[in-house]
Amino acid sequence: MFDYLIVGAGFAGSVIAERLASKANKKVLIIDKRDHIAGNTYDYYNKDGILVHKYGPHIFHTNSKEVYEYLSQFTTWRPYEHRVLGSVDGQLVPIPINLDTINKLYGLNLCADQVEDFFASKAVKIDRIATSEDVVLSKVGKELYEKFFRGYTRKQWDLDPSELDASVTARVPTRTNRDNRYFTDTYQAMPQYGYTQLFRKMLSHPNIKIMLNTDYKEIIKDIPHKTVIFTGPIDSYFDYCYGKLPYRSIEFKFETLDQETFQPTGTVNYPNEHPYTRITEFKYLTGQKHPKTSVVYEYPKAEGDPYYPIPRAENNEIYKKYQLLAATTPNVYFTGRLGTYKYYNMDQVVAQSLTLFKKLVQQAPEIHLNGNGHKKTTLQS
Ligand code: FAD
Ligand code: UDP
DSSP: OEEEEEEOOSHHHHHHHHHHHHHSOOOEEEEOSSSSSSGGGOEEEOTTSOEEETTSOOOOEESOHHHHHHHTTTOOEEEOOOBEEEEETTEEEEESOOHHHHHHHHTOOOOHHHHHHHHHHHOOOOSSOOBHHHHHHHHHOHHHIIIIIIHHHHHHHSSOGGGSBHHHHTTSOOOSSOOOBSOOOSEEEEETTOHHHHHHHHHOOTTEEEEOSOOHHHHTTTSOEEEEEEOSOHHHHTTTTTOOOOEEEEEEEEEEESSSOSSSSSEEEOSSSSSOSEEEEHHHHHOOOOSSEEEEEEEEESSSSOOEEOOSHHHHHHHHHHHHHHHTSTTEEEOSTTTTTOOOOHHHHHHHHHHHHHHHHHHSEEEEEOTTSOEEEEEOO
16 A cells, blocks of 8 residues: 555656655655656757757756755756847847847947836836736837747747736846846756756655556556645646646757757747747756757647646636645645646745645644553644
């Protein structure tokens, strides 16, 4: 009998598996329908011996000391600060938009104060920021919005920014200084030997059994267990009883080139040209030295593996129904990007599963010994 049957061996499922096994001495079975662990962060050496990310570029960044220290038990790190250029008006300029972006794009020589005035002169006054369009228009105005955000967003989501929650484009700030890092988090680093290796270590515990190539529906009735933790799409768990939650997918096209480098930085975004949104060159991320180089192109798609929950009010309404159903379904817990339909980064998913672990442990009956030596079981508050 397993204490926990965990569906999905990505960060959400693996973190909770590791905590339950090592800190609560629970017997855990973790199942994934794919032929590998690590979920969407899975990386591997391709046939040319270059470390690539099967499901698109994954760059670790967090402000959470707890998350960073937790993961540091399973990996050493390679410091890495991601930098992105955008192909706009025939030039490659920094994204997020910063002082250098403006100077290069318009052939100016502004300083930080002047660029602040520049943005202020272009910004559209919007009283209530509700959509992804509002976020950008209210900061930098229509022209930069159209050059950098409108086309990219339409490609990525097949929606206009005005149809998406503010939180989507709010992920990308605007800067008046020359900081050209994509993220400004306290901790920015890549697992030294890759994500899959991190997961191998995280899941290597005698209390954890792993079953791959298996959809949980095939085996759930046959494997005795007490509790389920589900990290796949929540709507699939409930057989889409309230309708399908929309997700966005991506087709990844990999290329290996017989040259040492392909582009000047880790990622180049293409807001306006080409059907793909961005090209990432893995060696920048991994620090690998190799005479060849591998890149991945991202082509957003409606159909395919569910990668991105689509943040907008009407989808959240559907999710809330599933969430309510989940709350009243005994002995099943949902966590992760698909399990809770949230556009979460890796660190947020790790934090979410660490929190779920604390909740589960608090709920677990605690064994006390009575004065007479008999066991008394109580529930912690
Ligand atoms: P997943 O990794 O998707 O794991 C869920 C697992 O459940 C999957 O392996 C799936 O096969 C399995 N599963 C589903 N249904 C079933 C079933 N019926 N039976 C058995 N198994 C099932 N985050 C960052 O922090 N930095 C980045 O740079 C970054 N880049 C990203 C780029 C792309 C293109 C994408 C798509 C995401 C990116 N993310 C990034 C987000 C990151 O991938 C997620 O936050 C994280 O991987 C989510 O982990 P998870 O365990 O919730 O989901
Ligand atoms: N975005 C954009 N232009 C860019 C970069 C981002 O319009 O050059 C928008 C787009 O809607 C994108 C969102 O901002 O989906 C979030 O970007 P991020 O790079 O965080 O996306 P992710 O890495 O999660 O795909």
